[in-house]
Amino acid sequence: MFGSPTIVSCDLELNRFVLQNEGRLFQSSYPKPVRDILGKHSLLLITDVELHKKRRSVQLDLINKFKCTPNFLDDVDKLCVSLMESWRGNKLVLFANQAKKFTFDLMLMNLLGMEPGEPLGLQLLQHFLTFMEGFVSIPINLPWTPYAKAVKARTRISSILKQVLKAREHDEILLKGDLSDEEKASILLDLLLAGYETTSGLLSLLIYFLAQSPQALKKLKDEHHAIRRKKKEGEPLNWEDYKQMKFTIMVINETLRCGNVVKFVHRKAIKGVEFKGYHIPAGWKVLPILSAVHLDPSLHENPSEFNPWRWNVSFPFFSFTDPATSKKVITFGGGSRLCPGSELGKLEAAFFLHHLVLNYRWTMKEDDYPTLYPYMDFPRGLLIALEAETTKF
Numbered sequence: 001m002f003g004s005p006t007i008v009s010c011d012l013e014l015n016r017f018v019l020q021n022e023g024r025l026f027q028s029s030y031p032k033p034v035r036d037i038l039g040k041h042s043l044l045l046i047t048d049v050e051l052h053k054k055r056r057s058v059q060l061d062l063i064n065k066f067k068c069t070p071n072f073l074d075d076v077d078k079l080c081v082s083l084m085e086s087w088r089g090n091k092l093v094l095f096a097n098q099a100k101k102f103t104f105d106l107m108l109m110n111l112l113g114m115e116p117g118e119p120l121g122l123q124l125l126q127h128f129l130t131f132m133e134g135f136v137s138i139p140i141n142l143p144w145t146p147y148a149k150a151v152k153a154r155t156r157i158s159s160i161l162k163q164v165l166k167a168r169e170h171d172e173i174l175l176k177g178d179l180s181d182e183e184k185a186s187i188l189l190d191l192l193l194a195g196y197e198t199t200s201g202l203l204s205l206l207i208y209f210l211a212q213s214p215q216a217l218k219k220l221k222d223e224h225h226a227i228r229r230k231k232k233e234g235e236p237l238n239w240e241d242y243k244q245m246k247f248t249i250m251v252i253n254e255t256l257r258c259g260n261v262v263k264f265v266h267r268k269a270i271k272g273v274e275f276k277g278y279h280i281p282a283g284w285k286v287l288p289i290l291s292a293v294h295l296d297p298s299l300h301e302n303p304s305e306f307n308p309w310r311w312n313v314s315f316p317f318f319s320f321t322d323p324a325t326s327k328k329v330i331t332f333g334g335g336s337r338l339c340p341g342s343e344l345g346k347l348e349a350a351f352f353l354h355h356l357v358l359n360y361r362w363t364m365k366e367d368d369y370p371t372l373y374p375y376m377d378f379p380r381g382l383l384i385a386l387e388a389e390t391t392k393f
């Protein structure tokens, strides 16, 4: 596969072993179109252990910075409210695009300090859409191929990001690492790409699964009504509210388990490896399939059933997320490449759900479903029929 002898692993233990031995026995090994399109400075592609550690710490600092910015929660809240407002009067919404625009605007606001709707932001989104199409393309460099268009889109994105960076020379996090302009732009591009496409996929999946699970939706509504009842009219959500969203987090976890935003990751063996009596030769590719673990009937009862309660351990006066279920789910990868944006993505989705379930009811308008080719998407764009709740929150 991908031009190399390959081991496809659907086994939880082998997948964990591969992810946790990054840099020692295995290393990241993405195919040529992904490498050309992401560019050599992308965190996903850096295999030098020390360099990866350094670059990752810059990205972690940036993610933490926007989580700790006092306005961050207000920004997420405001953007949710304005999205819900924009739907008033609309009966039908193509949700997948709305989700992409929402998470992209959020990343632009937090990462680049841009307001939604700024012309430069709209240009960036257009280039990003071309960029994404190239990931699943054959690397033929002719002007009309998706691959060539994606490589070109990357150059344009990079030059816009450099322009934005010039205007904000004072960003102490990006100054700290002694980075070239190209490297700084690549860090921002990594975060934009990883942060917007995955989280928007999660939002679409939430819409999809909840439309088919009235019981889960009812419980979710109860949780958010209880949170809203304690607040003044129009008061934005805060950390305390987020901590109350226990069932919401179970819904998000279950959506990620069933929906598989990232289906698999790419690795290769640096040296010959023995695992449970099997030999993995040096240089072979290994693909840990995350979705196979999530849908494995020997690990999860009725794996294709959307059941947020499987994450719940409940006692008379308290409940918590089941650690046994968490151990059998690897949505965010593992080891030294464990997704640094997992908490951010969940928080954005939780705030979004809050405003959605308080203000709208929805049904699926077409027989759409998530496909993984290889990135999760809805072939028909997830058309939904919306009905506003009578009380506006």
Ligand code: HEM
Pocket (backbone or CB within 6 Å): 028, 043, 044, 045, 056, 059, 063, 190, 191, 194, 195, 196, 198, 199, 202, 256, 261, 262, 265, 266, 331, 332, 333, 334, 336, 337, 338, 339, 340, 341, 342, 344, 345, 346
């Ligand atoms: C909510 C849905 C998300 C999912 C399912 C997800 C999943 C993943 C997975 C599976 C990996 C590991 C890739 C590998 O091992 O090759 C990863 C890496 C990464 N993610 Fe996420 N992610 C999500 C959200 C985010 C967000 C919101 C951000 C940033 C704002 C982000 C930033 C990154 C970065 C920078 C990496 C590369 C880490 C490295 O190579 O060290 N992700 N993500």
